[in-house]
Amino acid sequence: MNPQLTDLIAELPDGVVVTDPDILASYRQDRAVDPDAGTPLAVVRPHTTEQVQSVLRWATANRIAVVPRGAGTGLSGGATAVNGGIVLSTEKMRDIHIDPVTRVAVVQPGRLNAEVKAAAAEHGLWYPPDPSSFEICSIGGNIATNAGGLCCVKYGVTTDYVLGMQVVLADGTAVRLGGPRLKDVAGLSLTKLFVGSEGTLGVITEVTLRLLPAQPPRAVVVATFPAVADACQAVVAVTTQIRPAMLEFMDRTTINAVEDKLRMGLDRSAGAMLVAASDERGGAAGADAELIAEAFTAHRALEVYSTADPVEGEAFVTARREAIPAVEATGALLLEDVGVPLPRLAELVSGIEELSARHRVTVAVIAHAGDGNTHPLIVFDPADADMAARAQVLFGEIMDLAVRLGGTITGEHGVGRLKKPWLAGQLGPEAMELNRRIKAALDPDDILNPGALI
Known part of the structure; x- marks a missing residue:
């Protein structure tokens, strides 16, 4: 076993770090089935923000790539494993709390979209974003790709419902952004920066979602x-x-x-x-x-x-x-x-x-x-x-x-790895350079999801 990995295993609770080859194989690809997927050094399945911080501090210290992964339902290769890297799966992060007074849900990223909808419905509320895969896709993955769905023509996409989040940066720093305020323009719009960033800027460990009254009959x-x-x-x-x-x-x-x-x-x-x-x-x-x-x-x-x-x-x-x-x-x-x-x-x-x-x-x-x-x-x-x-x-x-035709290469699935060669043709050199500068500022060692999006 890699001696560096031994240090990480010792720092985290039993079972959080997985090295079984058969299990590793099941985490190599998301639903896009990227043929160029690598074999990870380990799969890490944390339960808390603090455990995610430990993983990223260790990864930065050892210059080891970390590929964040939700439910693995992505369609652009955004969660493709890289050789010798870590797949950081948020599937075990499943806490959820509904506040019917402020009409928000505070959710860890491992909860499925359908589970958030069901929890909101118990209070007569509704979480509108509804990808066709809502029964199997995770909230973390939805936020990473800014997922849409069938009703977004009227009700908007994921970003329209993200009020705040806790995100762990590449160096292990945990940052709280936004919160349960419907109006808040203090500082730069950093919360929105992480929505759609496909795991390249940080790992989202908690999110505050806006809820609506139950949808009227259709x-x-x-x-x-x-x-x-x-x-x-x-x-x-x-x-x-x-x-x-x-x-x-x-x-x-x-x-x-x-x-x-x-x-x-x-x-x-x-x-x-x-x-x-x-x-x-x-x-x-x-x-x-x-x-x-x-x-x-x-x-x-x-x-x-x-x-x-x-x-x-x-x-x-x-x-x-x-x-x-x-x-x-x-x-x-x-x-x-x-x-x-x-x-x-x-x-x-x-x-x-x-x-x-x-x-x-x-x-x-x-x-x-x-x-x-x-x-x-x-x-x-x-x-x-x-x-x-x-x-x-x-x-x-x-x-x-x-x-x-004046359109986009991706409306909701994300760029991932499969569409990356076409991104510059849409954005142009100036916007591409701005993307790279933001990535370099937040992840200077290119630890987070290298090869995806940017």
Whole structure:
């Protein structure tokens, strides 16, 4: 055993440092399955901020890399292990406290998104950010990538609910930022700096989250369209009039994959499907649902169905949430999350169709259409070397397309390692240099998640 590691094991409680090779193997990759993942020296699973401080002091003293990891559901390789480094998993950090008076949740990063929602609901409150993987993704990971979700078109993304945090810096210093104040402009906005930083600036060990009153009942509107262009035009028609609580897109490939899995009678011949919802208080949800239905009809919808029944409505929402695993059942995936301004959505989706045909690789497109964030799912056979190579080229060309349309290479999954080569093309040299300067100021030895994001 590495003698340096012996010192760390002696400093922490039994079982916190894990060196079993089989367990190490299970922490090498996140859901992105980065093929270049290394083998860590150890996995460390702390329970407290103080234990995280010990790990980072030791890592800095010994110049050993630390890769922070949440639930391992990331889709950009942000938690890829590096050879000879430490994987610092926050999965054991699970304390949670709900304050119904100030409407905040104080949570350690290992709690799952769904668990925070459930704890808030016990007090008649709601934590809105809802990635499709909300049942298995952690709050720490959500904050690290600034995760979004299905309802973010109206309610915003993770950063909009982070009021404060405790974060441990690379040298082991623990810092408290923000707190349970809804308005607080004292000092620089350092709390927001760490949201979306993908574990490259510090390890978040506690977070204070803003909660809302329980979501009003939703009216759900579902429509199918002959072509993706019609659906994209309908999206713009809706969002120029109201802010829906949800506005999701699925193309034909996705519709068929979901129907294969769920057998719920979806129209396999449709070019696209939209799932929208309205939840206005005071009885306005029905009126907004009618407006959405009218906009869909005006843009050549083949069929429009509205329901205020929560069970029926949730069935269609489930169809959208199941899209990625349904498509994944048809082959290995390269997952994108490129986004564009809403007026360019149709150009992005049609451009992806053209690239898919040119490279002879299937791409299923789903989207948080209401805010222009798409998820092209590149389906390929990793055993077919030629197809795998074409898929990798296609992966990059989709990001290039999004940037040309004034968009972004990532809306919510993060840059990680898989998208890092394209980051400079979006940000430009001046912004890239500013990113590097901030990283160097907080982590001068490049201990935290080296090779990710910056």
